[in-house]
Amino acid sequence: MNQPELPLKGSYRLFYYHSDKPALEMDFFVWDADSLVPVEVKANDGATAFLNNLLKSDKYPDVKYGIKLGYRNIGFNGKFYTFPYFLTFLLKRFLADRKQA
DSSP states (O other), X not given: OOOOEEXXXXXXXXXXXXXXXXXXXXXEEEEOSSOEEEEXXXXXXXXXXXXXXXXXXXSOTTBOOEEEEESSOSEEOSSEEEEXXXXXXXXXXXXXXXXXX
C-alpha cells in the first residue's frame, strides 16, 4: 500500500485507501508482524460482506486474516476474529501477541 499515512495517538499509525472506483469499503487497516489486517466496525450484527470479499480475493496477498469489532462475543471463524467493542483497547496487544505465537 503506497498511500499517505497519518499519525494516530497511542503510537498507532493509520493507513487509508482511496479509489475513484470504490470497490472496497473497509473501516481501517492495521499491520501485524507480517500482514495487513483489515478491521471492520459494525454498528449491528449485520453481515461483513466487504471483509469476506477482501479475505477471499487473491488481489491482496498481504491480507491473511481480518478483525471485526461489534456487538458480539469473542470468536474466530477461520477467516477473521470477532471482538466486542469493549475489548478494542486490547487490539494492539492482541496483534503483538499473535506475532509471537
